[in-house]
Amino acid sequence: MKRYEDLSPSLRCIMTPGPVEVDPRVLRAMSFPVLGQFDPEFTDIMNETMGMLRELFVTGNQWAYPVDGTSRSGIEAAMVSLIAPGDRVLIPIFGRFGHLLHEIAERCGAEVRVLEKTWGSVFESSEVIAAMENFRPHVVAMVHGETSTGRVQPLAEIGRACREQDCLFIVDAVATIGGVPVETDAWMLDAVIGGTQKCLSVPSGMAPITYNERAEAKLLTRKRVERGLRTGDVEPGELSFVRSNYFDLGMLQDYWSPKRLNHHTEMTSMLYALREGLRLTLEEGLAARFARHILHEKALIAGLTAMGLNLYGDPESKLTVVTCVLIPEGVDGESVRSMLLDRFGIEIASTFGPLKGLIWRIGTMGFSCRENNILRLLGALEAVLIRHGVTVPRGLAIQAALDVYE
Numbered sequence: 086m087k088r089y090e091d092l093s094p095s096l097r098c099i100m101t102p103g104p105v106e107v108d109p110r111v112l113r114a115m116s117f118p119v120l121g122q123f124d125p126e127f128t129d130i131m132n133e134t135m136g137m138l139r140e141l142f143v144t145g146n147q148w149a150y151p152v153d154g155t156s157r158s159g160i161e162a163a164m165v166s167l168i169a170p171g172d173r174v175l176i177p178i179f180g181r182f183g184h185l186l187h188e189i190a191e192r193c194g195a196e197v198r199v200l201e202k203t204w205g206s207v208f209e210s211s212e213v214i215a216a217m218e219n220f221r222p223h224v225v226a227m228v229h230g231e232t233s234t235g236r237v238q239p240l241a242e243i244g245r246a247c248r249e250q251d252c253l254f255i256v257d258a259v260a261t262i263g264g265v266p267v268e269t270d271a272w273m274l275d276a277v278i279g280g281t282q283k284c285l286s287v288p289s290g291m292a293p294i295t296y297n298e299r300a301e302a303k304l305l306t307r308k309r310v311e312r313g314l315r316t317g318d319v320e321p322g323e324l325s326f327v328r329s330n331y332f333d334l335g336m337l338q339d340y341w342s343p344k345r346l347n348h349h350t351e352m353t354s355m356l357y358a359l360r361e362g363l364r365l366t367l368e369e370g371l372a373a374r375f376a377r378h379i380l381h382e383k384a385l386i387a388g389l390t391a392m393g394l395n396l397y398g399d400p401e402s403k404l405t406v407v408t409c410v411l412i413p414e415g416v417d418g419e420s421v422r423s424m425l426l427d428r429f430g431i432e433i434a435s436t437f438g439p440l441k442g443l444i445w446r447i448g449t450m451g452f453s454c455r456e457n458n459i460l461r462l463l464g465a466l467e468a469v470l471i472r473h474g475v476t477v478p479r480g481l482a483i484q485a486a487l488d489v490y491e
């Protein structure tokens with residue numbers, strides 16, 4: 086019989102746009118004993134998590150809870166519940182994850198109109214608003230922080246326009262939540278999806294979401310209680326009911342409400358992790374956390390620039406937590422990444438689609454976003470580039486970063 090070794094993954098310095106390193110306190114929380122899903126101790130943890138999510142999303146919304154599954158499960162739950170077949174949906178795309186929204190909206194049977202921006206920049210709010218006036222969408226779905234290009238889209242004016250036109254605004258804040266400001270209520274976002282494995286530094290496996298009463302009103306018209314749990318004969322929304330059972334937010338909110346109407350079996354250990362990640366985030370304070378991300382981004386950029394490297398994309402729309410670097414001419418970007426990982430234990434990312442092979446992406450997110458990681462990466466990258474025949478001003482990168490810190 087084949088014998089398998091003990092599991093012993095390497096300790097890595099993860100400087101990608103997710104997943105990133107997890108705070109040991111979150112890992113510890115995951116090892117606590119499992120509770121039954123209706124145990125009052127567990128339902129208290131569910132309620133506390135909802136309270137912390139409201140603070141994280143800066144919202145007075147009643148509904149703020151995690152969908153079980155990776156971040157795209159939250160996106161899919163929001164879209165499949167809020168987009169009825171035939172709805173007009175506008176999707177402004179400025180990178181890979183905008184295309185994901187397009188893909189999901191099509192699968193919802195929507196009439197989709199996309200607006201595309203050249204990768205590396207974002208939309209003027211007026212461009213999106215003009216398209217809304219022309220298309221009169223029921224829903225606008227958009228990414229806030231695009232990890233594929235390292236850009237951030239301003240949302241407040243688009244949010245106001247959506248409210249004025251009585252259209253729902255669904256926002257993918259997977260990469261930004263906990264790292265840069267996401268103002269759900271002030272920016273008039275109707276449904277927002279966050280990610281765990283990025284700026285919250287919790288493993289991948291849950292998608293925190295929030296939505297307001299406008300969104301709830303729509304999804305309740307489409308809700309259908311599962312066979313086997315129904316108490317009445319006639320169900321509302323019999324004709325246009327949500328075509329997913331797992332992602333029907335109407336049923337999920339019954340499970341997260343005092344009704345505790347059974348749906349799936351909650352992921353106990355993941356919820357412990359999320360609760361601990363949120364607790365640490367709120368203990369640090371959102372403003373202090375955002376300032377920390379800005380500081381380390383500044384040190385990283387100072388070091389990269391001192392090394393003679395160039396950044397990719399429009400600087401005006403740069404996303405604090407993802408820095409995209411142009412791979413120097415003639416350098417094999419994948420060979421550099423492999424050497425960083427194999428010899429230094431540091432992971433940085435490549436990217437997708439039209440940018441593949443042209444840029445590296447460096448994440449400075451959550452627990453990974455700290456001074457010793459930035460200095461370690463700069464030192465290692467300099468050494469690896471020299472090994473790849475690149476002429477680099479030696480020793481300046483770390484000094485430039487230290488100047489920022491000091």
Ligand SMILES: Cc1ncc(COP(=O)(O)O)c(C=O)c1O
Nearest residue numbers: 155156157182230232257259260
């Ligand atoms: C902006 C954005 N949206 C959505 C996703 C999808 O998340 P997941 O892979 O956790 O499903 C990602 C993942 O990297 C992302 O960066």
